[in-house]
Amino acid sequence: MKKVTAAILMVDGKVLIARRKKGDALAHKWEFPGGKIEPGETPEQCLTREMMEEFGVAVAVKDFFCSTVYRYQHIEIELLAYHTVYLSGEFQLNAHADMKWIPLAALNDYDFSAADIPIAHKLRERLIEKPL
Ligand SMILES: Nc1nc2c([nH]c(=O)n2[C@H]2C[C@H](O)[C@@H](COP(=O)(O)OP(=O)(O)OP(=O)(O)O)O2)c(=O)[nH]1
Numbered sequence: 347m348k349k350v351t352a353a354i355l356m357v358d359g360k361v362l363i364a365r366r367k368k369g370d371a372l373a374h375k376w377e378f379p380g381g382k383i384e385p386g387e388t389p390e391q392c393l394t395r396e397m398m399e400e401f402g403v404a405v406a407v408k409d410f411f412c413s414t415v416y417r418y419q420h421i422e423i424e425l426l427a428y429h430t431v432y433l434s435g436e437f438q439l440n441a442h443a444d445m446k447w448i449p450l451a452a453l454n455d456y457d458f459s460a461a462d463i464p465i466a467h468k469l470r471e472r473l474i475e476k477p478l
């Protein structure tokens with residue numbers, strides 16, 4: 347099983363989501379950005395590397411949020427989601443077709459990769475517990 351990291355990055359009450367490119371595995375699906383953990387890497391190191399590679403931004407990785415396991419046709423993954431904090435850099439789209447900052451209430455409106463759906467639900471629940 348491949349371990350994959352995903353960033354929950356919030357700025358001004360909105361969360362970052364990114365759309366996978368045409369031709370990629372899970373093309374056109376929305377996701378919390380990140381990627382596969384490489385040998386010898388911690389999840390935190392992986393996530394800071396991926397955010398720099400994919401968007402050209404520096405983030406600090408904070409608390410673990412939750413994980414999901416999902417078996418696709420092409421790969422079985424454990425997706426590890428972490429809260430992250432934006433530090434610096436201008437966002438550029440190096441690896442995705444699109445990116446968006448969305449309110450938590452809008453998480454239901456996007457077609458996420460299957461492994462992300464429980465994570466998106468859990469994030470949205472926070473809204474019910476703590477309305478903005
Ligand atoms: N980054 C990321 N990948 C996800 C999410 N949900 C999900 O099912 N995946 C799947 C898609 C891929 O099959 C797998 C690995 O993600 P990835 O394609 O971003 O990996 P990577 O950045 O290391 O890219 P590559 O070197 O494999 O091209 O995890 C998610 O929220 N974020």
Ligand SMILES: [Mg+2]
Pocket residue numbers: 379380381382396400441
């Ligand atoms: Mg990636």
